[in-house]
Each structure stands twice: as structure tokens, then as C-alpha cells.
Amino acid sequence: MLKKDSVSTEVEPTLERRTIMKGAAWSIPVIALAVATPAAAASDVDLGAYHLNGTCGILGVLGPGFTLTAGPTEPLPVGTTVTITGSGVANIGVFSVTGGTASISVLSGTSRQITLTSAVPAGATIAFRTTLSISVAFTLNAVTGLPAGYTATGGKASGSVSSTLILCSAT
Structure with missing residues (x-):
């Protein structure tokens, strides 16, 4: 969503809280998998x-x-x-x-x-x-x-x- 500042003529992007939470929710499993993989691969x-x-x-x-x-x-x-x-x-x-x-x-x-x-x-x-x-x-x-x-x-x-x-x- 874009907001127009009343004083300035430039448009600044703003992030919604939901967008940040969705990104964080998707990154946690990927980070966990990346951390767990080397240990599993090293075991015989x-x-x-x-x-x-x-x-x-x-x-x-x-x-x-x-x-x-x-x-x-x-x-x-x-x-x-x-x-x-x-x-x-x-x-x-x-x-x-x-x-x-x-x-x-x-x-x-x-x-x-x-x-x-x-x-x-x-x-x-x-x-x-x-x-x-x-x-x-x-x-x-x-x-x-x-x-x-x-x-x-x-x-x-x-x-x-x-x-x-x-x-x-x-x-």
C-alpha cells in the first residue's frame, strides 16, 4: 500500500504487519532445515x-x-x-x-x-x-x-x- 505524504510530493512504500509476519513464518522452516541438514548428512x-x-x-x-x-x-x-x-x-x-x-x-x-x-x-x-x-x-x-x-x-x-x-x- 502506498501513502502520499501531505508535505512532500514523493511516494513512500510502507509495509503492512501481515506481510512481515508471512515472510517470517516461511523463513523459519527453511532456516531450520538448513541447520539440520549438515548434521544428518554427516552421520553414517x-x-x-x-x-x-x-x-x-x-x-x-x-x-x-x-x-x-x-x-x-x-x-x-x-x-x-x-x-x-x-x-x-x-x-x-x-x-x-x-x-x-x-x-x-x-x-x-x-x-x-x-x-x-x-x-x-x-x-x-x-x-x-x-x-x-x-x-x-x-x-x-x-x-x-x-x-x-x-x-x-x-x-x-x-x-x-x-x-x-x-x-x-x-x-
């Missing part, structure tokens, strides 16, 4: 003691590979990766996934990256097995990677499988 979800273990499999029945088990209270999230590298062979074979869903990327003849495409529920296990036979000498090492915003207190993030033609050991 602790997945607890999940574990990745090597497994020798069973000669002629189940190939060697790895099992990934979620901790007892939190699921392993979509985007969790397992990178597997091998030595002693030119190709570590074709990997299969059981107990969940994941995509498998061939990085090289001796390297694969497996990415979870669905969460592994708390306490559940997903397995990754290769077509390699334990009657061949090789070593497989694997390490997990968690998506941004996740940590794992007490987690076992790596595992291995080693075959010497006669014996197989896994951690």
Missing part, C-alpha cells in the same frame, strides 16, 4: 559385523568362491561391491550368484567386480562361486566396498581362497 549407518569369507566349495559339485553375510541387525545395502582378483591362472572363470541378486562385471581375465542390486537382509548370506576347479592351483582374494554413508564396526571386509592342486584353504 553402521552395518555392524558383516563378513566376507572364502569357501573352497566341493570338488565336482560346488565351485570355490565367497560368501557375504550381513550383520545381525542391518541389511547390506544395494551398491555394496565385492572385488575379486585371482592369481596362478589366466582366467578366474565365470561367477554365479545365489541367495540374492547382483551384477557381475568382468574387469579382466583375473578380476571381477560384483555389485549388489538388492539388499541382503540382516543375518542372510549371498554366495559368489566360480567355475574354477579346486584341482587347479590358484589364489582368489576378495574385498568389499560399502556405498557412501555406510560403515561396518567389527566387519570382516576381505577373504581368500587358495588351492594347491591337492589342498584348498579359505579365510
Whole structure:
């Protein structure tokens, strides 16, 4: 609303009290959100003691590979990766996934990256097995990677499988 001063010929704008109150009412939630966001963004979800273990499999029945088990209270999230590298062979074979869903990327003849495409529920296990036979000498090492915003207190993030033609050991 504009008022004309009786002495002056200039017009001065005036603010109504309602206009000020409406502006203040809208700014309070925006300020509160801006203050709360950094604290929320900085906090990580602790997945607890999940574990990745090597497994020798069973000669002629189940190939060697790895099992990934979620901790007892939190699921392993979509985007969790397992990178597997091998030595002693030119190709570590074709990997299969059981107990969940994941995509498998061939990085090289001796390297694969497996990415979870669905969460592994708390306490559940997903397995990754290769077509390699334990009657061949090789070593497989694997390490997990968690998506941004996740940590794992007490987690076992790596595992291995080693075959010497006669014996197989896994951690």
C-alpha cells in the first residue's frame, strides 16, 4: 500500500504487519532445515559385523568362491561391491550368484567386480562361486566396498581362497 505524504510530493512504500509476519513464518522452516541438514548428512549407518569369507566349495559339485553375510541387525545395502582378483591362472572363470541378486562385471581375465542390486537382509548370506576347479592351483582374494554413508564396526571386509592342486584353504 502506498501513502502520499501531505508535505512532500514523493511516494513512500510502507509495509503492512501481515506481510512481515508471512515472510517470517516461511523463513523459519527453511532456516531450520538448513541447520539440520549438515548434521544428518554427516552421520553414517553402521552395518555392524558383516563378513566376507572364502569357501573352497566341493570338488565336482560346488565351485570355490565367497560368501557375504550381513550383520545381525542391518541389511547390506544395494551398491555394496565385492572385488575379486585371482592369481596362478589366466582366467578366474565365470561367477554365479545365489541367495540374492547382483551384477557381475568382468574387469579382466583375473578380476571381477560384483555389485549388489538388492539388499541382503540382516543375518542372510549371498554366495559368489566360480567355475574354477579346486584341482587347479590358484589364489582368489576378495574385498568389499560399502556405498557412501555406510560403515561396518567389527566387519570382516576381505577373504581368500587358495588351492594347491591337492589342498584348498579359505579365510
